[in-house]
Amino acid sequence: MDVRVRYAPSPTGLQHIGGVRTALFNYFFAKASGGKFILRVEDTDRERYSDESLEDLYSTLEWLGIKWDEGPVVGGPYGPYIQSERFDIYKKYAEQLVAEGKAYYCYCSPERLEEVRKQQVESKSEYQGYDRHCANLTEAERAEYEAQGIKPVIRFRVPTEGKTTFHDILMGDITRRNRDISPDPILLKSDGFPTYHLANVVDDHLMHITHIMRAQEWIPSGPLHVLLYQAFGWEVPQYCHLPMVMGKDGQKLSKRHGSTAVRDFREKGYLPEAIMNYVTLVGWSLDGSTEFFSKEDLEKCFTLQGIHKAPAVFDYKKLDWFNGQYIRACGDERLASLITPYLQKAGYVHDPLTEEEKKLVSAIVPPVKERMKVLSDVVPLTSFLFEDKPVEDKAVYIAKGSDEESTHKALKAGSEILLSGLKSGEPEADIEAKLASLASELGIKVNGVFQPIRVAITNSTVSLPLFDSIRLLGLDEAEKRLMRGLSIFEEN
RNA sequence: GGUUCCUUCGUCUAAUGGUUAGGACAGGAGAUUCUCAGUCUCUAAAUAGGGGUUCGAUUCCCCUAGGAACUACCA
Numbered sequence: 060m061d062v063r064v065r066y067a068p069s070p071t072g073l074q075h076i077g078g079v080r081t082a083l084f085n086y087f088f089a090k091a092s093g094g095k096f097i098l099r100v101e102d103t104d105r106e107r108y109s110d111e112s113l114e115d116l117y118s119t120l121e122w123l124g125i126k127w128d129e130g131p132v133v134g135g136p137y138g139p140y141i142q143s144e145r146f147d148i149y150k151k152y153a154e155q156l157v158a159e160g161k162a163y164y165c166y167c168s169p170e171r172l173e174e175v176r177k178q179q180v181e182s183k184s185e186y187q188g189y190d191r192h193c194a195n196l197t198e199a200e201r202a203e204y205e206a207q208g209i210k211p212v213i214r215f216r217v218p219t220e221g222k223t224t225f226h227d228i229l230m231g232d233i234t235r236r237n238r239d240i241s242p243d244p245i246l247l248k249s250d251g252f253p254t255y256h257l258a259n260v261v262d263d264h265l266m267h268i269t270h271i272m273r274a275q276e277w278i279p280s281g282p283l284h285v286l287l288y289q290a291f292g293w294e295v296p297q298y299c300h301l302p303m304v305m306g307k308d309g310q311k312l313s314k315r316h317g318s319t320a321v322r323d324f325r326e327k328g329y330l331p332e333a334i335m336n337y338v339t340l341v342g343w344s345l346d347g348s349t350e351f352f353s354k355e356d357l358e359k360c361f362t363l364q365g366i367h368k369a370p371a372v373f374d375y376k377k378l379d380w381f382n383g384q385y386i387r388a389c390g391d392e393r394l395a396s397l398i399t400p401y402l403q404k405a406g407y408v409h410d411p412l413t414e415e416e417k418k419l420v421s422a423i424v425p426p427v428k429e430r431m432k433v434l435s436d437v438v439p440l441t442s443f444l445f446e447d448k449p450v451e452d453k454a455v456y457i458a459k460g461s462d463e464e465s466t467h468k469a470l471k472a473g474s475e476i477l478l479s480g481l482k483s484g485e486p487e488a489d490i491e492a493k494l495a496s497l498a499s500e501l502g503i504k505v506n507g508v509f510q511p512i513r514v515a516i517t518n519s520t521v522s523l524p525l526f527d528s529i530r531l532l533g534l535d536e537a538e539k540r541l542m543r544g545l546s547i548f549e550e551n
Numbered sequence: 552g553g554u555u556c557c558u559u560c561g562u563c564u565a566a567u568g569g570u571u572a573g574g575a576c577a578g579g580a581g582a583u584u585c586u587c588a589g590u591c592u593c594u595a596a597a598u599a600g601g602g603g604u605u606c607g608a609u610u611c612c613c614c615u616a617g618g619a620a621c622u623a624c625c626a
Contacts (some may be wrong), residue, residue, distance in 0.1 A: 067625050104625055169624070176623095180552095187553080187622065212624055230556070239554050241622060248624040255626045277554060279621040302557085309618060340563065340575095347565025348574045365566075369557050370619065377563070377576045387589080430588045440587090460588085491585075498585095509585035521587045 062094025063269045064126075067259070070102040070112035073320035074119040076373060077274060077312055080338045084301055085272050086125050087339070087361035094269070098130030099262060100141040103252045119321045123331050137266040142258050149253035152261050152291070153213045153246045161290045162246055164211035165193035166204040183485035188242040189214070207339075213247040215256075215287065223282035228270075228299040229368055232449040235282040244283065256280065260287045268296055275300045275370070276311075299363060302328040302342040303370040312373050324378075328401065328434025330389070333382040342371045351384075379432045386431050392425045398424065398437045405438045419444075419531065426527040443517040444531055449543060454483055456544065458512045461507035467548040472497055474541045477512065481534055487526045515544025 066082040066494060089096035100116070104110050120127070125300050129135025139145055156162035172189070179187045194216065196204075204211070217240050224234040247258040253261070258421065278300050288295045306316030318324055324334055336352050343365050345352075352360075399420055402408045408416045418433070427440050450456070457466045473494055480490035498508045514520060517528050529537045 069625095071626075101626070107625065165624095199572085233555070235555070239622095245624050250624075252624085254624070259626090268611085274620090275556070276620050277626095283557095300556090303620075305566055305619080311620080337563095342563085344564055346574095347573085350575060371564090374562050380576055383589085426565065429590085432588095479611055493586080504585095513586065517586095520584090525585060 062089055062092040063097060063267050064089050064094065064272055065099050065266065065268050066118060067101050067273075069104060069107075069263075070109060070116055070165065071104060071107035072109075072112055073115045073322050075312075075319040075321065076338060076341075077319070079119065079123070079321055079334075080119065080304055080341060081272065081274055081301055082125060083123075083335065083339050083357075084343070084361075084366070087357045088272065088363060089128075089271070090358035091361040092216075094529050094549060095128040095202065097135070097266060097421075098124075099129035099188050099266070100131055100143075102141060102254065103254065103258055109141075114321060115320075119325075120350040122321075122325060123335055124408075136194070137198070139292065142253070142262065142268075145258075145262070146166075146251065148265070149247065149261055150251060151256055153253065153257060156215065156246070156290055157213055159290075160216070162215050163196070164201065165195055165210050165214045165243075165245075166196075166209045167200075186365045189244075191243055192242065210249040212245045212499040213464060214243040215240075215290070217243050218281070219288065220311075223285050225281045225285045225295065225298055227278070227281070228363055229366055230278070230300060233278060233281060235279075237282075237286075240283050242287070242407050251338075251515070256283060256287065256496060258289070260284050260293075263296060264288070264291070264293045270299055270303055272299045275303050287420050299366070302307050302367055304341055305370045305372045307372060309370075309372070310487055316373070317375055328431075328433075329378070329382050330385045330397075330434075333385040336385075337378045337381045341373060342367050343499050346423070363365055383432045386434070387428060389428075391421070391428070394424050394428060395420050397434055398427070401435050401437050402441070402445075405442075405445070407438075407441070407445045426523045430523070440523065441531070443519065443522065443528070447540075448518050449540070450514050451547060453547060455520060456511040456547075457512035458504065458507040461503045461510075463548070465503050465507060466511050468501055469497065469503065469508040470515065470541075470545050470548060473508045473512050474545060476513075476539070477529075478534075478538055481529065491526075511544065512541065 062087040066085045068078050068082075072239050077263055086096045088094075098120070100113065102113070117132070125132060128139065130140045134140075138318075153162060154171060156165065167189075171192075175190050175192075178185065193211075193214070196423065218237040220237060222234050223240070224232050239285075245254050245255055246254055262268075281298060281300075296467045304312045306312045310314075312319055318327070321334065325331075332353065334356060339352065339357060339361075340350070343361075344367070345360055345362075345365055366454070389397070399408070399412060402420065403410045408420065412420065423437070423441055427437055430440055431437060453463060453466075457463060461469070476493045476497060477490060481491065494508050495505050498505045501507065510520065513522055513525050514533065516525070517523070518540075522528060523531075532540075
């Protein structure tokens with residue numbers, strides 16, 4: 060049997076970590092088993108639908124390098140793959156169930172439903188949900204409602220006796236008494252659109268989906284879906300419910316835990332390979348020790364057996380670590396092009412880059428590479444090159460273990476050593492050694508000499524290494540800033 | 552409330568009857584370095600609790616506790 064799996068998001072929001080994790084697991088499982096990965100857009104909720112969400116879906120998958128074998132844009136033998144374009148199909152199947160007595164029209168108003176719900180809550184009755192008011196309407200009663208112009212919904216007749224079991228690859232058999240299944244869920248809404256349950260079952264069958272891999276939050280509706288397959292007389296696919304992605308507090312990951320939209324991560328400067336690698340490791344492992352996986356690796360070695368049952372907490376710090384690792388593994392040329400948009404957005408360089416700026420960006424890469432967790436870190440790291448905000452406060456120049464007088468001397472003598480050395484082309488190591496001996500002459504630590512110089516040049520106590528900074532700034536500008544720094548100490 | 556699922560270091564996980572319970576992130580300590588980072592070394596840290604089964608349980612069974620998800624004309 061050829062594996063056919065699908066990722067079926069609904070475009071009602073930006074693609075988030077949890078969704079992408081589901082997409083990735085489906086995709087890798089398909090690839091690793093030589094099957095097909097299908098993308099299906101479940102846009103049956105026209106109230107929450109947005110074009111932006113749909114575009115975000117496509118761009119996120121593209122960014123990650125995930126290509127679907129069948130789906131929107133690329134097409135396929137079982138299309139269309141956008142549910143809103145399959146309107147008539149669902150209607151047909153829903154009506155078929157009505158004709159067979161397995162579903163029925165319901166004319167209850169939202170107000171009545173709300174009332175029923177309220178009463179159930181107040182009376183603490185054992186089970187909640189629809190009271191099956193319209194389950195056994197006579198033809199006359201129906202005709203009456205129709206005459207009133209009420210648009211009915213179609214509800215599925217859930218058996219009140221017996222129980223339903225479905226098998227989950229990870230969880231084993233899961234059984235639920237039919238009476239515990241939410242009574243008579245809506246299959247077709249009054250606007251003619253299907254609900255998730257109907258559309259999902261119909262499409263998975265029509266698209267020959269063999270394995271349904273979705274988040275564990277769907278486990279409760281598993282039995283209902285099985286009932287639906289049985290009502291249609293269709294074969295039930297295999298289920299594999301994926302562990303949920305949680306926030307620090309053990310609740311479902313959401314905005315309040317931090318960023319969840321992949322787009323946000325992308326904008327902050329996470330690399331697609333880092334996101335892919337880390338997200339796949341949330342709830343899955345190969346052997347407990349292998350950490351780095353490329354997309355190609357996962358397309359080969361992903362297994363269902365490696366999926367964990369328990370929900371997993373999303374660790375932002377570990378993602379940062381992965382991202383840093385991938386940045387450091389990145390070629391300088393690629394990194395230069397990855398960094399450029401951030402410098403442009405900050406207004407530091409032109410778009411497109413001038414020839415001079417291209418050289419500068421390339422030169423920025425090596426010293427910055429070891430220091431970035433996310434690409435956007437390049438901005439604060441290099442801001443001293445593009446905006447000059449001199450430090451006026453003497454205290455900032457004074458290193459720990461030094462004092463104002465020594466700092467003044469260090470800055471003065473150090474600047475001379477530095478500038479004359481650089482101008483005469485002396486090796487940096489030699490200059491560094493001279494500065495170090497200056498420090499011992501003054502009876503201060505080496506940093507006592509370097510810190511005031513660095514502060515003068517980079518306007519910060521935290522900066523790139525001194526010689527890198529000067530190289531990037533240009534000797535003339537560096538000299539100017541050194542003299543300016545010195546003047547602060549000589550004013551009084 | 553009801554239903555279902557889950558439970559190894561703080562976090563992600565490995566080990567399925569026999570190990571000093573392993574790795575990684577984060578934490579702590581140290582080394583290197585002009586700051587920051589990076590890199591390297593070391594370190595602390597877990598089988599939720601209670602019963603069984605067994606010569607032996609992280610591993611199998613039961614109970615308890617805790618957590619989560621679902622309970623919409625949303626998916």
